[in-house]
Amino acid sequence: LPAAFAAVRAAVPAAIELLVEPGRLYADGAGEAHGTVTVARALDDRALRVLDLSRICHLRWSAVELVAPAPRPGEGADTLLVGPTCYEDDVIGSWTVARDAFPAGAPVVLRGVTGYALAWNTGFGGVPPAEVVVR
Secondary structure, X not given: OHHHHHHHHHHOOOOOOOOOOOHHHHHOXXXXXXXXXXXXXXXXXXXXXXXXXXXXXXXXOOOOEEOOOOOOOOOEEEEEEEOOOOOOOXXXXXXXXXXXXXXXXXXXXXXXXXXXXXXXXXXXXOEOOOOOOOO
16 A cells, blocks of 8 residues: 555655545445345335435445345246335345345345445435444
8 A cells, every 4th residue: 555655656746645545445245234124015026124224324335235145046036126215226236036035124234334424414205324333
């Protein structure tokens, strides 16, 4: 890292101030989000699960992955996880899971939550900010 900084400093004129923000490097993927399925229903082409977690409120700038066992061959169902807000971009993601996975009330764990999600954690449309636990 010191050699990389030295190379950048040598390439950029001294009159230009360099600021380095390594936060994403340190915090990328460091967090998990724990939520609950509040509504489970079947659509024509996939399963829909509404969570108490929100992409817009709690998971900003995080490319999350669902923590779940892989379905048995031929027994998976495309499942769309969305947040509880009325905001059309409150889509968390789509994964193939077992057909009966994540009924209403089931816990959900998402990994890959960045430190930026903590900074942007907010409430919206009646959804409260997420509880933050640091271990």
